[in-house]
Amino acid sequence: MKLLARLRRAFGASRAAPDGPAPAQDLRLRRAAIPVMAQGTNAWPALHALPIEMLPVVDRPLIHYAVTEALSAGIEELVFIVDRGKRALDEQLDLEVDMLPRGVRAHFVRHNAAQGVGQALLAARHLLDDEACAVLLPGQVTEARPTVLAQLVAQFQRTPGSIFAVEPATPQMTMGSEGLLETAAGDLRLASIRRVATSLDHRPPADARLWSPVGRCILTRAVFDNLEQMADAQSPHTGDLRDVIEAVLRTEPAFSYRYSGRCFDCASPLRWLEANLVQALEHPQLAGEFQHLLRQTAQFVPVNEDLSQAQARALPTGAAAVTGRPRLRLVRS
Structure with missing residues (x-):
């Protein structure tokens, strides 16, 4: 008996018998995908040629905030899906990888940025589709304690399924928006997504409410098969999360999560200025002088x-x- 116990300790416990209890599901989230699309935008002149991920907020580029948020949520493996031919962005990503703590791994996948987030995830499928993964869009910076992704991870451990961070939809947000989520009405922080709406022009039912997704979510493995089917059917893919949400809803329920905190879409000059203001007030070296x-x-x-x-x-x-x-x-004075 002692010899058998020693062998088990040395080589690991044997697998449960087929008729034994099923092993508990591991709900730890280890991986995060960061699509670094490097697309310019006509929203304001600074982004005509500069990748939005390189836009500085106080003293750091936006990509650094996404990496920091992923690490604070316990992510152990980062998958960067990078557009081709962006030398400055490559150099910044090399710097970010050099600063990763011990034990955190990074992978790089090259992809055509014009095809959108859904196709970018498919390009990295071989690194992501064996378990659930987080997705962070680095063009948006968040301010929350704990971080928005950490809140999603905590909810995922209670509700295993695809979860999208959302904020209440307003008329200002919905102008030209392509990704509004319709859920049941109510003040619950977690709600099941009914469908993806296009705008407030189509009035939701009285028992429904519209939410605007932000660039933070957790996806289950099923999304990759659905994205593959959509690609085979030549479905249109957009640059936001709409195609990803629709892919999830094809085969399984998805949830919206009303996070605590704020999110700033830095493609808007006003929101970028607001992000600078908030981050400067939290900066360990600059906060005091900036308040003065x-x-x-x-x-x-x-x-x-x-x-x-x-x-x-x-x-x-x-x-x-x-x-x-x-x-x-x-x-x-």
């Missing part, structure tokens, strides 16, 4: 004055009159 700058600026420019009037008021008596659009000079 905000207080100083708020006192310097009253609501009922424009910048030229405020600067004229701050100049010494007898100074030359301010004309045109002079440069703003902050004065410490």
